[in-house]
Amino acid sequence: MDWLILLSLIVFGALLIMLEVIFVPGTTIIGILGLVFTALGIFHAFSNFSATIAYGVLLASGAINIGFIIYGFKSGVWDRFALKSTVEGRTYDDRLIGLEVGQKGETISDCKPYGKIIIGDKIYEAKSQGGFISSKTNITITKIENNKIIIKP
Known part of the structure; x- marks a missing residue:
């Protein structure tokens, strides 16, 4: 036993x-x-x-x-169980092509500090440089850095 x-x-x-x-x-x-x-x-x-x-x-x-x-x-x-591939693509790499500092546009939502803007016929997300910007305000791009659009009225 x-x-x-x-x-x-x-x-x-x-x-x-x-x-x-x-x-x-x-x-x-x-x-x-x-x-x-x-x-x-x-x-x-x-x-x-x-x-x-x-x-x-x-x-x-x-x-x-x-x-x-x-x-x-x-x-x-x-x-x-091991990862063998890598992701080569990136999100929004060409999202800001055609935008330049000094371009004019308009807010389509309140920017507190982030909001939606329209430049030409495209809609972008942007950050206001100085704080709150109300909807339907004319804006100017002041900086484009790290895939972010910085605006001011």
């Missing part, structure tokens, strides 16, 4: 570690449970068997678990 308990704990612990490494990497709860069951098996071996058998169980379970971990890393399972 002691052998059955010992083998059950060691095998179940090793299977949980294999499950963690190969099928659900990064979960850690399953891996920790695997280590707990393996440790309980080793403790059971030291409690109920001779030191020679207990050390043999310790070495065998350690080799099995380390083997599963090495196999998990070599199998490429981690590649499924």
Whole structure:
């Protein structure tokens, strides 16, 4: 009966570690449970068997678990979870093309300090240089920096 308990704990612990490494990497709860069951098996071996058998169980379970971990890393399972591409595009890169300092326009909403302006037939978001600017006010662009339009009445 002691052998059955010992083998059950060691095998179940090793299977949980294999499950963690190969099928659900990064979960850690399953891996920790695997280590707990393996440790309980080793403790059971030291409690109920001779030191020679207990050390043999310790070495065998350690080799099995380390083997599963090495196999998990070599199998490429981690590649499924790794980011391999980068985003090359950027948002609003060409949004301000055609705008220049000194251009005139009109606010179509209150700027407190941010609001909507219209220049030509395009609508932009802008920041007022001096604070509040009410709707339907003529404005001038004073700065264009870091993809922001700075205006004044």
